[in-house]
Amino acid sequence: MTVTPETPPTRPLRVLVVLPLYGGSLSVGRYCVRALRSLGHLVDVFEAPAFHPAFTALKDLSVSSQNLGQLENGFLQVVSQAIYAKVESFEPDLVLSLAQAPLDSQTLRRLRKDGVATAMWFVEDFRIFTYWKGFAPLYDAFAIIQEDPFFEELEKVGQPNAVYLPLAADPDFHKPLELSSVDCRTFGSDLSFMGAGYPNRRQAFRQLIRYDFKLWGTEWDGDPTLERHLQLGGRRITSEECVKIFNASRINLNLHSSVQSEQLVSRGDFVNPRTFELAACGAFQLVDERGLLFDMFHSDELATFDSMPDLMEKIDYYLTHSEERTQIAQRGREKVLAEHTYAHRMQTLIDFIASRRPGWPTPRRKAADTMKDFPQDLKEQLIALLDRLNLPSTVSFEDLIAAVRRQSGKLSDIETAVLFLDEWKKQYGGK
DSSP states (O other): OOOOOSSOOOSOOEEEEEOOSSSTHHHHHHHHHHHHHHTTOEEEEEOGGGGHHHHHHGGGGOOOHHHHHHHHHHHHHHHHHHHHHHHHHHOOSEEEEETTOSOOHHHHHHHHHHTOEEEEEEOSOTTTOOTHHHHGGGSSEEEESOOTTHHHHHHHTTOOOEEEOOOOBOTTTSOOOOOOHHHHHHHOEEEEEESOOOHHHHHHHGGGTTSOEEEESSSOTTOHHHHTTBOGGGOOOOHHHHHHHHHHEEEEEEOOOOSOTTOSOOOOSSOOHHHHHHHHTTOOEEEEOOTTGGGTSOTTTSEEESSHHHHHHHHHHHHTOHHHHHHHHHHHHHHHHHHOBHHHHHHHHHHHHHHHSTTOSOOOOOTHHHHTTSOHHHHHHHHHHHHHTTOOTTOOHHHHHHHHHTOOSSOOHHHHHHHHHHHHHHHHOOO
């Protein structure tokens, strides 16, 4: 859908991003943080993963399943209360949570009562992960990676403010690399796949063992046919290693997951993050055709397949046509940089919220009100500081202070001056 904000935000936002305890949406959340900061917004992060070890430790208590459930619910309520305390301290314009973030219904209702805008980016398949039914109506905006019938289902449960927001790439992270000879040997191959061992992938990849094929990721155990192609003992692959694999492989396979082993190409209605990340790296991929794929890419920007025979035919073709691989990959990268970065997605989400909440965000004091308090010889340094912190000249003084306090390392002269002025205002009531 097209988002046309009636009153787009005219100042930097204060955004609290609530990460999930663990899972695939965790990395997406971190990309959102970087994207929001690149757009000039002041971002704080609730690091829910820090609570994950304690949460998993509950399972080691040797208690009944009923008691364990009560303990886990109680623990998550405490984490949710901690998020609310963070909101009270940070005073955000927006609380953005990722799928499976530990925000309970009570806290969401309190945030709504307090007038704090909330949004969730539900980066899951709504048919498989159905917990959205209980939480979606409690958010002011609900971003999804699928279209109808999900929009219709959200309307039924009382969530009219849904926006289609497909996944994306972070071009500062997902990018072409110059790999060392060691990395080329370690991560390179004619054919590669990085991901979990879903049934359809196991079935498909057994037919590819005649190639120079490297398999990366988890949940591939118990398959002797694929075992000799599995790399690094089947351990979890880091994000940094993923980018090296993408860059080093001549052909990156991108087969979306399906729990049905006989359904090799599911033609599902969402596009996985790997599609955008591979393209952003300038890496060549063969991706299975998806319902929404060609809404985002032209046919000459990605190479696709619609069946196993089609995949094998195209593997043989593109292994011997390196120039075509390079051209397709380059066009895919250009498309992602132009339309499919996390900065694009965050701007779309912000515009959507503004279109549904008249007067949002409420005005704050501007930096121009405080510039006069600085000596002339410090103003140029202040401008340079704003640039280094990715903050525009319209940032409020309180947001500037918050950004400076979140820096690590030795304070610069201008940072010291800014903090000194803040303390002076607090003690002597400077306005």
